[in-house]
Amino acid sequence: MKIVIIGAVAGGTSAAAKARRNDENAEIKIFDMDYDISYSGCGLPYYIGEEIQDREDLTPRNAEFFKKKYNVDVFRRHEVLNINTEDKALTVKNLDTNDVFTESYDKLVIATGAKSIVPNIPGAENSNVFYLRNVTQADKIKEYIITHKPKSAVIVGTGFIGLEMTENLKNLGIEITLVERLNQVTPGLDSDMAVHVEKYLKSKDINMVLGDSVVELKGEPLVNQVVLQSGKVINSDFVIMSIGVKPNVELAKEAGIELGANGSIKVDTKMMTNIKDVYACGDCAESYSVITKKPLYRPLGSTANKMGRIAGDQVSGGNLEFRGILGTGIFKLFDMTVAQTGLTEREALNEGFETVICHNIKPDKPEYYHGKEMVIKAVADKNTGKLLGVQIVGYTGVDKRVDVFVTAITFGAKVEDLFHLDLAYAPPFSTTKDPVIYTGMILDNAINRGRELITPGELNKLIEKGNDITVIDARVNKQYEEAHVDTAINIPHGQIRKKAEELDKEKVVVTYCNKGVTGNAAQNILINQGFKKVYNISGGHKNYKAQSK
């Protein structure tokens, strides 16, 4: 048995290691074009930001390691030129010697990864326009910073890498301007959650240009001006392009291997392609959604590891199968943490779900124990009561909550299940009712107990349409005076029991407080008094206000 793997980063090396664990006798070879192998792509921004001091921390495993530990031969700087699936053979070129040779295989694993998208604009390939994807490129950025001592940078794209680079370059004292094509940062989030990230970026003195695109990178030999669609010109000492990645599939495509989502290699749950004995895994391979079961392309190191292990198991006689992903993502932005899993509201609506949305604003720990507020936006399916996805923006404890949600959604949790979780409670770690539990309670009340929620966006639409609704601000008068929903009347919570008698019970009523809890209490009182249709604003005035940029 001869197993050949193309690519020696996360997917390829995981496949090799797993195959060896299963089969002591197989011959296992890996070819990789690059010099560095098995590196942590996700660590690159922190290497540039000097959070990771030692380059070897990024590439702890070299070819020798794989030989010694797994009896796997890794050939670096070897480019596979061609896959002949009929003869089961590869044409391989040694990039150092230019030797070209043929290599046969019994089982082939393609783990060619992904590459940065390079826009088709003037200057895109200039030497101070960087595309962070591997250690070599990270080295170049580090070297540029050391040599040129740049004072400013434009970062194009506000996905995870763009914002991680924002933090790391800012920490080096470089002034940052973010350019984003969309009208919001972090395209993966719903816009009503992205506003929190934008506000925080402003507080960190990060310049942002939203809803604009780069059309030209000017300057010779080095780019020093970024020209936008709007005509705006930004002076900049260098540019980081982080507008996304695309799978490396040229080799597979030429070999007649079928492609799928985003042009990635189509695979089944065994990671097998349409061609027998040819497998694919990692950033070049297609994934699928645990929720919708539809193809999904979300390249990430943790997924590449899973896929690699499965491919390695399959080519060595195992039966491990891929179960899909939720599209979980997380990133740190200075002291902020942003995380998401499952479907956003936008995605859920596109998939045809009838959604129920809540914005739950809660501290991760008691305030007396330095708790910091997070906003959890949860999306549920009104018809099944199942949780579809969450987005969380906060400071501490965000990673915990998203992982609990990941686990719950994976097991098909309904919103009412969350309340019953016996989560670990002590003041240094959580509130008595964890934010996850509150999220479940709010959604359960909305879906199963007639305590309906309305998002700020939905409320504004109702008002704009001229619907005749009563909006009640249930906060104390002082808070109402400071700022309130335009059409709202002020009935502090303590007075609602009495004053409700003066209101029209047939009209639609919307209640709100600061974050949602007292608004819900007011809603309860009105419903119990016979009001026909009462909504509470999801996330209260705090969320409403955040939406009015």
Add this chain to the structure above:
Amino acid sequence: MKIVIIGAVAGGTSAAAKARRNDENAEIKIFDMDYDISYSGCGLPYYIGEEIQDREDLTPRNAEFFKKKYNVDVFRRHEVLNINTEDKALTVKNLDTNDVFTESYDKLVIATGAKSIVPNIPGAENSNVFYLRNVTQADKIKEYIITHKPKSAVIVGTGFIGLEMTENLKNLGIEITLVERLNQVTPGLDSDMAVHVEKYLKSKDINMVLGDSVVELKGEPLVNQVVLQSGKVINSDFVIMSIGVKPNVELAKEAGIELGANGSIKVDTKMMTNIKDVYACGDCAESYSVITKKPLYRPLGSTANKMGRIAGDQVSGGNLEFRGILGTGIFKLFDMTVAQTGLTEREALNEGFETVICHNIKPDKPEYYHGKEMVIKAVADKNTGKLLGVQIVGYTGVDKRVDVFVTAITFGAKVEDLFHLDLAYAPPFSTTKDPVIYTGMILDNAINRGRELITPGELNKLIEKGNDITVIDARVNKQYEEAHVDTAINIPHGQIRKKAEELDKEKVVVTYCNKGVTGNAAQNILINQGFKKVYNISGGHKNYKAQSK
């Protein structure tokens, strides 16, 4: 509808609030003997340790709050003397005026909580022997510390409260001696996990006396000597007794209400007692295990809140039902975090499960990102492959992992399910494969893929019995020379492929490395080479060494 609740801390106030949310018109009254209501019992150690500065942070909600927000009348300093379940009436005494009156109810909720166990030994009720259970007692401890400036304290009992008090008193500069009846600290943990806590306590200069009991507290008017069963005498400026709690059930018992586990009030999933219209919730009520479905008494604020909400829902027309607990617990000990959920190995064996045990030693984050090692002991059911429980000792990220395990176990996760979780990965939060995922992989390999584990305890038993086994230390020679399992031979991992030929394939072989990963690699090689029975030491030499106190 008149709802009367006895007790105004976690369970009682939760019940009242939920009942009001459901029913605007019910009359709701709460009686409580104490002056302070609705306080955070779990915050008390941190109030004493001055982590919580403001007493009001512990008791944020007073009677006025409940009247204003929920239209609930809270009567403090009112003792219920008697429950007459036939007439549906209570006899109540106002402790300030000594007035006694009768109060009728339609629905009654008993939420009388629990009290500290006071041992039957001389001096147990002396004024500087403290039982931390409510704010008044916390005040007394604080006052004692301020007035007497004690230099030393003996803490009896090493459960959560005992160890939380250890941290908080030590932080005030007080020398601590812990006295524990058992031969280990933290009785809730298996002894092979408690060793890590003991080692850490030593590093923090905490004195420990294990396997000994207090027989007398000497000194007048203040205790200054603690006399132990062994004859040992410890000089001490005061004593904290934290040897457990028992439910306050005298009132219920006299009223003919049936009792259950640990003498707590027996309730069904609706929190109803054996008597119609009488409910119980919180620390006085019985819970049950999600796993075994058997009664369980684990009083905790988070559970009291859940039970209270359910009782409140049921007495006001709702249908919320209790789903049991996993017995999740967590505590902070200086920089250490100790958490557990589900069954320990000891409990699982007592329940008759055929267990598979793993000790997974992993950093919570990449080491280059300040990751700190945690030990996860997981207990699985060999026959169903289901996860039964975990115990985790570590520094950062422990609370996250336990909550993910809680969620997985609640949904009936099998060990092989954990690998597939799409947990959030970025270097500041996790390793590419999260410790939870590794735990699942190790257990899956052990249960479903013939990669069996052996615990240090089991290995020692085999050796003591004189079984003829080959023990292979797969670490480099230098590590072997420093310390190794007594009967082990040293075959570094890189040489196992060759040297295996010289070994007897029919004999039982035990492999190990430092933490388990390379030991598993060695195990794979041997199994693939035809060895009949190969175990890998769970947690490797690091775990083995930790067990030899």
